[in-house]
Amino acid sequence: MSDAKLALADGRRTPVWQLVLRYALLLAVLALTVGPFLWQLSTSLKGPNEDIFSSPPQLLPSEPTLNNYARVADIIPVWDYALNSLKVATANVVTNCVGSALAGYALARLRFRGRKVAVLVFILAMLVPIEAIIIAQFTNMRDLGLNNSLVGVLLPGCIGAMNVLLMRNAFLNLPYEVEEAAFVDGANTWQRFLRIALPSVKGTLAVVAIFAFMGAWDDFLWPLIVLNDPENFTLTIGLNYLHGTFANDERLVAAGTIIAVAPLILMFACLQRYFFRGVGEGAVKG
Amino acid sequence: MNTPTAKSPAEKAGAHSPVPLPAASSGVTTAGPALRSPGSAAGRRAGGGVRRQLPVTPWLFAAPGLLIAAAFALYPFLSTLVNAFTDRRALVPGEFVGLANFQELIHDEMFWIGLRNSSLYVVGVVPALVILPLLLAMLVQKHLPGITFFRSAFYTPVVASIVVVGLIWVWILDERGLVNGVLEMVGIGRIGFLSDEWLLLLSAMFVTVWKGLGYYMIIYLAALANVPKELHEAASVDGAGPIRRFVTVTVPAVRSTMVLVGALSAVAAFKVFSEVYLMAGPTGGPAGEDTTLVMLVQRVGTGLTGRVGYSSAMSVVVFVVTLGLMLLVLRANRKEDV
Numbered sequence: 330m331s332d333a334k335l336a337l338a339d340g341r342r343t344p345v346w347q348l349v350l351r352y353a354l355l356l357a358v359l360a361l362t363v364g365p366f367l368w369q370l371s372t373s374l375k376g377p378n379e380d381i382f383s384s385p386p387q388l389l390p391s392e393p394t395l396n397n398y399a400r401v402a403d404i405i406p407v408w409d410y411a412l413n414s415l416k417v418a419t420a421n422v423v424t425n426c427v428g429s430a431l432a433g434y435a436l437a438r439l440r441f442r443g444r445k446v447a448v449l450v451f452i453l454a455m456l457v458p459i460e461a462i463i464i465a466q467f468t469n470m471r472d473l474g475l476n477n478s479l480v481g482v483l484l485p486g487c488i489g490a491m492n493v494l495l496m497r498n499a500f501l502n503l504p505y506e507v508e509e510a511a512f513v514d515g516a517n518t519w520q521r522f523l524r525i526a527l528p529s530v531k532g533t534l535a536v537v538a539i540f541a542f543m544g545a546w547d548d549f550l551w552p553l554i555v556l557n558d559p560e561n562f563t564l565t566i567g568l569n570y571l572h573g574t575f576a577n578d579e580r581l582v583a584a585g586t587i588i589a590v591a592p593l594i595l596m597f598a599c600l601q602r603y604f605f606r607g608v609g610e611g612a613v614k615g
Numbered sequence: 616m617n618t619p620t621a622k623s624p625a626e627k628a629g630a631h632s633p634v635p636l637p638a639a640s641s642g643v644t645t646a647g648p649a650l651r652s653p654g655s656a657a658g659r660r661a662g663g664g665v666r667r668q669l670p671v672t673p674w675l676f677a678a679p680g681l682l683i684a685a686a687f688a689l690y691p692f693l694s695t696l697v698n699a700f701t702d703r704r705a706l707v708p709g710e711f712v713g714l715a716n717f718q719e720l721i722h723d724e725m726f727w728i729g730l731r732n733s734s735l736y737v738v739g740v741v742p743a744l745v746i747l748p749l750l751l752a753m754l755v756q757k758h759l760p761g762i763t764f765f766r767s768a769f770y771t772p773v774v775a776s777i778v779v780v781g782l783i784w785v786w787i788l789d790e791r792g793l794v795n796g797v798l799e800m801v802g803i804g805r806i807g808f809l810s811d812e813w814l815l816l817l818s819a820m821f822v823t824v825w826k827g828l829g830y831y832m833i834i835y836l837a838a839l840a841n842v843p844k845e846l847h848e849a850a851s852v853d854g855a856g857p858i859r860r861f862v863t864v865t866v867p868a869v870r871s872t873m874v875l876v877g878a879l880s881a882v883a884a885f886k887v888f889s890e891v892y893l894m895a896g897p898t899g900g901p902a903g904e905d906t907t908l909v910m911l912v913q914r915v916g917t918g919l920t921g922r923v924g925y926s927s928a929m930s931v932v933v934f935v936v937t938l939g940l941m942l943l944v945l946r947a948n949r950k951e952d953v
Contacts, residue, residue, distance in 0.1 A: 348759070351754065351757070351759065352759075354754055355754060355755070355765050358751065358754070358765075358769060359765060359768055359769070361825075362768060362769050362771060362772055362825070362828070362829070363768050363771060365783050365784065365787055366771065366775075366783065368783075368786075368787065368793055369783045369786065372786065382791035382792075382796070383796065384795075384796035384797075384799045384800050385796060385797070385800040386793050386796035386797060386800075427679075428679045428680045428683065429680060431676045431677070431679065431680065432676060432677045432679065432680030432681065434676055435673045435674075435676035435677040436677065439672065439673035439676065440673070441670070441673035441674065444673070447677050447681060450681060450684050450685065450689065451680070451681075451684055453688075453689060454684035454685075454688035454689055455688075457688045457689070457691075457692045458882075458886060458933070458934060458937055460886040460888065460909045460912070460930075460933060461692075461695065461886075461912075461930045461931070461933045461934040461937070462688070462691040462692050462695050462930065463912065463913065463916075463930070464695070464698075464912060464913075464916035464917070464921070464923055464926050464927060464930060465690075465691035465692070465694040465695040465698060465923075465927065465930075466687065466691045467916070467917065468694075468705075468923060469686075469687075469690065469691050469694070484683070484687060485683075485687040485688075486687075487683055488679055488680045488683040488684070490680075490684050490688065493680045493684075518672050518676075519672075522676075543774065546776065547775070547776035547777065547778075548776075549776065549777055549778050549888075549889045550888050550889065550909075550913070553913075554913060554917055565776050565778040565779075568778050568779070568782060569778055569893065572782055572785070572893070579786055579789075582782055582786065583786065586778075586779045586782050586783060589776060589778070589779050590774075590775045590776065590779045593774045593775065593776075594771060594774060594775070596774075597767070597770070597771070597774045598767070601767050601770070604770070604774070605770075605833050608830060608833040608834060609833070609834070609837055
C-alpha cells in the first residue's frame with residue numbers, strides 16, 4: 330500500500346498514504362474552522378420544542394423552522410439594525426474610495442509644496458492605534474454634536490490613512506508615459522486622473538472598497554462607544570445587546586449572528602481574490 | 616550591523632514590499648516596467664513635467680483625506696496626551712494635575728489586573744499565531760484537487776465580525792453547549808470554560824487564534840511561494856526528513872515573515888477588547904478579574920461620570936506598550952541578523 334504512488338500536477342509522485350494523511354488533516358481543520366458556523370446555523374433553525382442543550386448534542390434540527398428569524402425581530406429591530414450597518418458600510422466604501430483615490434493621486438503624481446509633510450501626516454495617522462485614542466475620539470465627537478448618530482460611527486474611518494497610502498503606491502506603480510502623453514495633448518489634472526490613472530488602478534480600488542465594507546460592517550468597539558440610543562444601533566451592537574437581554578434564547582442569538590455574517594460570507598465567496606490580495610497589500614503596513 | 620548579503624533576495628522581498636500574492640498578481644497595477652519605488656525618478660518626473668494646474672489643485676485633491684487624518688487621528692491622539700495630565704471628566708473640563716493620574720495608576724489594583732491580562736494575552740496568543748498559520752500554509756500550499764476550496768474555507772473566520780465569532784464560541788463553550796455536551800457524553804463531565812477566571816482567558820485566547828489563523832495563513836502562503844524548490848530538493852537528496860527540512864529550510868526562508876506576523880499579532884493581542892468583553896461580560900467577570908487594559912479604558916472613560924483624564928493616562932500606557940512591543944520585535948530581528 331505504501332508503495333502506491335499518484336502523479337500530481339507538478340509531475341512529482343507522492344505516496345498515497347501521504348495524500349490520505351494530508352486530506353485527513355485538511356478535513357479536520359475544515360471541521361474546526363467552518364464547523365462552528367454550521368453549528369450556529371443549525372441552532373438557529375431548531376424548533377421551540379427541541380432540546381438544544383442535549384447530550385449527546387443533536388447536530389441537525391429535527392423540526393427545522395425559520396421562525397427564529399422572525400422572532401428575533403420581535404426582541405430587537407434586527408432588520409433596522411442591518412439597514413443601519415448597510416448604510417454605514419456603503420457610505421464607508423464611497424468615502425474611502427473617493428477620498429483615498431484623490432489623495433493618493435495627489436501624493437503620487439502632483440507636485441506641490443508640503444507634499445512630504447502630507448505623506449507624513451498619513452503615515453502618522455496610520456500608526457495611531459484606534460484603541461488608544463477612543464475616549465478622546467468620543468469627546469471630540471460629542472463636541473461636534475455627532476455622538477449617537479450614524480455619521481459619528483462613519484466619520485473617523487471614512488478615509489483610512491492606510492487606504493490613501495495604498496492608492497498612492499498603486500498610482501506610483503503605473504507607467505508615467507501615458508499620462509505624459511495625455512499631458513502633452515493638453516489634458517488637465519482632473520482629466521488625467523479620471524480618464525487615465527483611475528481606470529488603471531481598479532484592482533487596488535476594489536481592495537479598498539471590500540475592506541472598507543467589511544471594516545464598517547464588522548466594527549464593534551467604536552460603535553459601542555459612540556452609540557447609546559438603541560434606535561441607532563448597528564447590527565454588531567444590536568447583537569451584543571440581544572446577548573445581554575434577559576430574554577436570552579440561544580436560538581434567537583444564533584439567528585441574529587447568521588443574519589450578521591451571511592452577507593459577508595456571500596461577498597467573500599464571490600470576491601475572494603480581492604480579499605486575499607488585500608491581506609498581502611495591507612499586512613506590511615498593518 | 617545589517618548584513619544584506621546574508622539575506623536571500625526572496626527574504627528581503629518578503630520584508631520590504633507588500634507581499635505579492637500569486638493569485639492576485641494578475642491585476643493591472645503591476646504592469647511591466649512600472650515598478651518604481653516611491654521617491655524614485657517616477658515621482659520626481661511626475662512633478663517635474665506637470666505645470667498645467669492651478670497651485671491649489673493638489674491641495675483640493677488631498678484635502679478630504681488630510682482633514683480626516685488630522686481631525687480623527689492626530690487631533691484625538693494629541694488630546695489624549697494632554698488629557699492624561701488633567702482631571703477632565705465627561706462633563707467637566709478639568710485642570711492640569713501633573714503626574715497625578717499616573718501616580719494613581721500605580722496604586723490602582725484594577726489597572727494592574729488589566730495590564731496583567733493584556734500582557735498574558737500577548738504571551739499566549741503570539742506563539743500560536745506565529746507557528747500554527749505557518750503549518751496551515753504548508754498544508755494548503757501543494758496544488759491538490761480542491762485546495763482552493765480549503766484555503767477559502769480556512770479564511771472564513773477572518774471575514775466574520777468579532778461579535779459574531781465571540782457569540783458563536785460563547786454558545787459552543789456554554790455550560791450546556793456543544794463542547795460540554797460532548798465532554799459529558801464521553802464521561803469527562805462539564806467544564807466551566809466561561810466561569811473560571813483562567814479558563815475564560817484561555818478560551819478567549821483560543822477564539823483570537825481561531826479567528827486569526829486564516830489571515831496569517833495567507834501572509835505565509837505568499838512567503839512560502841518565494842522559497843526556492845531547489846532548497847527542499849537539495850535537502851531531500853542529503854537525506855533530511857520532513858521535520859529537518861522544516862527547521863533547516865522553511866523556517867530560515869520565512870523568518871522575516873515570522874517576525875512580521877509576530878509584531879502584528881503582538882500589537883493586536885495587547886489591545887484585545889472584544890473577545891473578552893463578549894465572553895466575560897462588560898466588566899470582565901464578577902470582580903473584573905478578566906478585565907483587559909482596553910476594556911478598562913472603555914469602562915473608566917465613558918458614561919456620564921467618565922474620567923476622561925484618568926482613562927487617557929491608561930491609553931498612554933496602551934500606546935507606549937504597543938510601540939515598545941513593535942520595537943522589541945524589530946530589534947530582536949535585527950540582532951539575529953548580525
